[in-house]
């Protein structure tokens with residue numbers, strides 16, 4: 001049997017070496033000059049002239065980024081009242097950093113073992129979203145595995161049903177499964193409850209939604225938009241450098257495919273976020289190249305509202321279990337990721353600190369390293385939890401107001417597209433969402449809290 005690849009085996013063409021100096025790169029960053037990939041490498045490494053991260057230099061990078069944040073967006077820290085409603089964990093793409101997925105064959109009615117995963121019908125999705133909308137949320141984020149029975153819409157289903165080689169296009173009809181996810185357009189329109197903002201369909205999912213056809217990404221995103229899609233999550237980006245994708249997600253769309261799908265979404269008028277998933281096998285050169293690809297995309301589109309660094313959660317993932325990596329990013333690398341994103345992405349206004357990835361204490365620290373957005377309430381979380389993350393699935397408005405005020409910043413409820421904002425007065429409790437279609441300021445309660453309030457029936 002072939003020996004699996006390990007950390008020591010990895011050699012890359014792109015390495016963190018430059019002709020630039022740290023001091024020069026930092027001076028450019030402070031002056032607001034547009035940074036090059038080499039500048040970013042110097043900042044990420046705190047200088048390629050020495051080994052490891054130099055704490056004093058790191059602090060100077062963080063300070064420059066914090067300064068830029070204050071200049072660019074001021075003292076407000078935003079967050080959104082949202083729900084994560086992921087439709088299915090069935091997926092055969094096989095990304096080695098992912099433990100969200102469950103092998104798609106385990107969902108088949110004929111399977112001998114019961115699947116550990118889930119699939120929701122459009123009706124089930126609607127009920128979950130409707131309940132959250134009643135509680136005041138404004139947005140639903142939905143990202144899913146590439147279930148083989150998923151089709152874009154009825155026309156796509158007909159094409160896939162008639163396909164001469166369904167296996168080659170990763171298709172199996174819904175009848176093969178205990179539960180059918182329906183079509184993407186059915187799911188999107190089911191989740192569009194009372195005009196709630198639907199944030200869904202990553203480039204990887206858009207790829208699945210056109211497999212076996214000659215449809216363009218524009219065509220796919222237009223149909224989804226007609227069904228109620230509002231904005232696109234820019235995940236599936238991981239590291240936008242092929243030599244890294246070959247190691248961590250060889251089955252996934254390429255860098256060019258990801259950029260093509262994002263550009264198409266922008267062309268049909270959809271807003272979007274962008275991400276980087278870092279802290280696995282990549283080096284600082286790859287991180288810098290990724291940032292450049294995102295900045296170029298934003299120069300072309302202008303549709304990216306925020307950039308979300310996602311720190312790799314390693315514990316339960318194949319990459320860790322097979323010794324390809326020995327852990328995730330260090331705290332210093334996390335802080336530099338946020339700071340260099342702020343300094344490099346001069347055309348993206350908002351940088352997110354994700355409490356799912358960093359926890360509260362470190363998440364708050366990130367708000368002084370260049371970040372100005374603190375994610376959302378989400379109510380439910382499966383991706384990080386399944387990978388071994390331990391920072392929970394929900395933050396209330398009271399949590400947000402307390403945390404953001406504690407560092408002297410201004411808590412602001414925002415819409416997903418940042419068009420609407422509401423400044424919250426920390427002296428005026430109770431704190432609840434007000435921007436959602438049914439938001440009247442009542443605090444968002446977890447299901448457990450809400451159930452505990454219902455007087456149990458006598459028995």
Ligand SMILES: C[S@@+](CC[C@H](N)C(=O)[O-])C[C@H]1O[C@@H](n2cnc3c(N)ncnc32)[C@H](O)[C@@H]1O
Pocket residue numbers: 091097098099100143144145146202203204205235236237238275276277310311312313314317383384387
């Ligand atoms: C789980 S996928 C779901 C959507 C879709 N299947 C796709 O790949 O775009 C969404 C994103 O979660 C992130 N993710 C998955 N596993 C992760 C992990 N262990 N640590 C951090 N982020 C992770 C990746 O960036 C991935 O693109």
Ligand SMILES: Nc1c(NC[C@H](O)[C@H](O)[C@H](O)CO)[nH]c(=O)[nH]c1=O
Pocket residue numbers: 084141308310352354355356357375376378381382383384385
């Ligand atoms: N909506 C956001 C999330 N949601 C959590 C995800 O489901 C997931 O856990 C993970 O982040 C995927 O890597 N997470 C964010 O970091 N930012 C969001 O805006």
Ligand SMILES: N[C@@H](Cc1ccc(O)cc1)C(=O)O
Pocket residue numbers: 084141142143232233234235273274275308
């Ligand atoms: N993929 C993650 C994280 C994420 C989502 C949307 C974003 O805009 C940014 C990040 C999620 O499902 O929630």
Ligand code: SF4
Pocket residue numbers: 091092093094095098099100101144145146204
């Ligand atoms: S990251 Fe997305 S595409 Fe990759 S295995 Fe996980 S769910 Fe599937």
